[in-house]
Amino acid sequence: MKDKNMLNIDNNKLEILFSSRQIQERIKEIASQINEDYKEKKPIILGVLNGAFIFMADLVKELSIGCEIDFIKLSSYGNSKISSGKVEVRELPNLKIDGRDIIIVEDIIDSGLSINFLKKIIGEKKPLSLKVASLLVKPKSLKYEIKIDYIGFEISDEFVVGYGLDYAQKYRNLPAIYSMINK
DSSP states (O other): OOOEEEEEEEEEEEEEOOOOOHHHHHHHHHHHHHHTTTTTOEEEEEEEEEETHHHHHHHHHTSSSEEEEEEEEEEETTTSSSOSSSSSEEOOOOOOTTTTTEEEEEESSSSSSSHHHHHHHHHOOOOOEEEEEEEEEOGGGOOSSSOOOOEEEEEESSEBBTTOOBBBBTTTTTTEEEEEOOO
C-alpha cells in the first residue's frame, strides 16, 4: 500500500509536513490579521522571488485592503541545500518605497541572513513601516534577531520543498509542503 503522506520523485523521498488545506487555512488567518492591521492603509506587498510567489499570490487573494504588489529577487542558496552565506540582489523592486508601508513576503526564514539583509536595504529607502510575513520559520536556525510579524508555520531544522519552495529549481509546483528525506 502506498503512503499518501510520502512521495518519491527523482529518487528523493518527500514526506508531507503541511497539506494544501492546512496551508490555505493558515493563509486566511494571516490575511485576516493583515486586513485588520492595515484597514486604513494601502501597503506595498513585496514578494521575495522565486520561492514566495505562490504563498504571496494566495495571500493577496485573501486581502480585502487596498495594496500594491512588487517583487525583489535575492539569491543565497543556488542549487544547494545549504545557504552560501552571501546574499545577492538579482532584481530590485520597481515601486517607490519611501514613505510607504511595506510588507515583505518570504517563503521561509532559516538563518535569517536574507531577511536581515533585505530589511536593511529596504530600511535605507525610508519606508513608513516595514513588516515581515513568512510562510515558514525555523526558530532554532535563526542567527539574527529578527521580528517576524506574520508567521505561517514554525518548523524544525529540516529541508523542505513544495508550494514555491525548491531544491535546484525543482518541486516548487507541489501543492503541499514536504520534508526532503535524505537517504
